[in-house]
Amino acid sequence: MNVVVVGGEKLVYFLTRIFISKGYHVAVINRDADECRRLAKALRARIILGDGSNPRILEEAGANAADALLAATHHDQDNLVICQLGVRKFHIPRTLALINDPENEPVFAALGVTSVFSATKILANLIEQKTGYESIVNLIPIEEGKLIVVETILEGTSPVLNRSLRDIRLPENSLIAGVLRSGQPIVPRGGTVLKLGDRLITICQPEDMGQVIKTLTG
Amino acid sequence: MPRKKSYFIIIVGCGRLGGFLANRLSRGGHSIVVIDNKMAAFDKLSSDFSGFKIEGDATEAAVLENARVDKADALIAATREDNANLMIAQVARKVFGVSKVVARVFDPSREEIYQDLGIDTICPTTIATEEFIRYLADGEEQNEP
Known part of the structure; x- marks a missing residue:
């Protein structure tokens, strides 16, 4: 191609x-x-x-x-x-x-x-979807939001608590790039098990962000 | 255009060409709206210019709407940017249905596809080239014995 x-x-x-x-x-x-x-x-x-x-x-x-x-x-x-x-x-x-x-x-x-x-429109749609945004700690749009780095905190309601990363199905082209546990950075691997209070740093495309947040925070 | 009738004409870009056209058409009794994204560009308009000036970027449809493009008899896109002129002309023609639309385009190679799209273009480069060639050819003919 x-x-x-x-x-x-x-x-x-x-x-x-x-x-x-x-x-x-x-x-x-x-x-x-x-x-x-x-x-x-x-x-x-x-x-x-x-x-x-x-x-x-x-x-x-x-x-x-x-x-x-x-x-x-x-x-x-x-x-x-x-x-x-x-x-x-x-x-x-x-x-x-x-x-x-x-x-x-x-x-x-x-x-x-x-x-x-239209990147602007994709972001506006996301805001309308209102998917668990209270769990978002930090959100860095890169290049006017064409790629998004999002930091979320895992609360008691998260469906991914005590599950290992390899069992979590995220949209393609999304990646959990880092985990902060009690202030300590962990480089995540397939076997990393997520705990209450973990802060996840995830990289994704804006159109997938709603799905990513939903998967991680419920 | 027949003489006595007055037209509503929108001119986008108040550079040397846009400003000159605006002054001339205004003097000819037509209603003119000039759009430019720089206020200073309107300095080129003469003191007897009786039309309206709008500061704004005409590649935004809202700016054209504000100029009442839907009521215009003609639109001339003469900003310094070929692509802006081609976009503005197309929007005026296809979205707002202005019947007479012309875009000034410097690059002749960019011009051709727009004829298929029903957009008239004026290319100063081509016109000047042809004028020079004709001038030179006339000179040659006169020199022939």
């Missing part, structure tokens, strides 16, 4: 890492020379310096042979044009646009760009 990603910063960095780990061939387009240098050092991907809404740059990134295109810049107008070029000029079968202003979602739909993701 050949994927072209336009954008930068942590979102694109982490997404590209996930794509690479799945064995995809990834080309990243970014218009900042310094960031391109950093990405080139950190990722086994082709990094192209330039404007991703320029057809020549897209072509250089292999848009003609791409299976998927992800437009994830901070500017909705750029993401719109990138996706429209991807579909109309390069006939890429799957294009996906990041929407920064949630009000642009119906606008993009009206303009024929239907595969979109």
Whole structure:
């Protein structure tokens, strides 16, 4: 699978890492020379310096042979044009646009760009779900909430008390990365048994957070 | 446009082109709303400009709505950014149903796909190139014996 990603910063960095780990061939387009240098050092991907809404740059990134295109810049107008070029000029079968202003979602739909993701909206939905949020001690959205580090405390009502981690089914791409027990950090393993008062540091994607919290705190 | 009729025209981007157009169309008796995200840009409007100025980012649909885009006869997208112009023009055409919409686009390679989408574009790069070539060709013809 050949994927072209336009954008930068942590979102694109982490997404590209996930794509690479799945064995995809990834080309990243970014218009900042310094960031391109950093990405080139950190990722086994082709990094192209330039404007991703320029057809020549897209072509250089292999848009003609791409299976998927992800437009994830901070500017909705750029993401719109990138996706429209991807579909109309390069006939890429799957294009996906990041929407920064949630009000642009119906606008993009009206303009024929239907595969979109809006981080702001995902977070707003989570708040509406009201799943045991009193157990959340700390929540760090990374890159405007595209990845979430959440710290929860296990109360008496938690369904995972006295169970080992390997028996707890969390959504894919979620991970209990650390446990704090009486102030002592524990690096969790499959056999780690959770106790009352444990503080769990979990990394997950925003769309899975409701499910993660529900699983851990009931 | 026939002479006496007055049109309601929205101009997005009050740069050299947007400002010049706004002054000229306003003088021609049309109702003009100019949108720019920088207040200072409106300094380019002449003292006899009789239209409205709105400070805001026209890639946000709410800003266009505020300018009464649904009532506009025409919209000209002339910000400095090609992609912003293409998005604003499409929103005006497809979401708000403005009948005459044109986007200024500097990069000719970006222009072509929008003709299929029913968005008219004006590319100063192409126009200037063609003018230069015609000028040079005319010169050659005159020099021929």
